Every structure is written in structure tokens, then in C-alpha cells.
Amino acid sequence: MISNAIKFSNTGGEISIGAEQKKDELIVYVSDNGIGIKAENINKLFRIDHSESTLGTEKEKGTGLGLLLCKELIEMHGGKIWVESKKDTGSSFKFSLPVQ
Helix, strand or coil: CHHHHHHCCCCCCCEEEEEEEECCEEEEEEEECCCCCCHHHHCCCCCHHHCCCCCCCCCCCCCCCHHHHHHHHHHHCCCEEEEEEECCCEEEEEEEEECC
């Protein structure tokens, strides 16, 4: 998630990383003011049947599997992952994990 924030932010962009505990879960976020994601592509981000790589702001290549792996690992630990994004404004990827 951090590498994606870097990959899809312009030089000099801002990236925020943080966490907060809410009741019985920990919520972690990685936010940027990068290029954002089109609304119609958000639901495809975590699906294996739609995995594809998008070039970064400096034409960096990827596999299209990073977020799928994040989702699998987070769900294996009882958590969930989601994204809030707007094209040309930035993205905020968040995940929650249960706290015992």
C-alpha cells in the first residue's frame, strides 16, 4: 500500500500513514494526494479476475497483484480492506484488524 502511494503520487506529493484503535479493531490507513482511481475501477482492485497493472506517474511497471496479496493476508487475520478514491485527487487505502 505504501509503495502504491509512492508509485501513483507525483513528485512532491504528500503521503500520510496512520492508525487508530476503535473498540475491538485497529484501523490502519495510507493516504495520498496522487492521481486517484476512476470510480468504475475501484471495485476491480481486489479481484483476481480483473488484476491488471497500471503504470505509475514515472511509468513504473507492476504486476497488479500487490493489493490482492494485501487483501488475502488481511482477511487471513480476520480483517478487511477498502479504498476511498477520487480521480485526480488521491486515494486512501484502509484496513482493519481485530484487536484481542
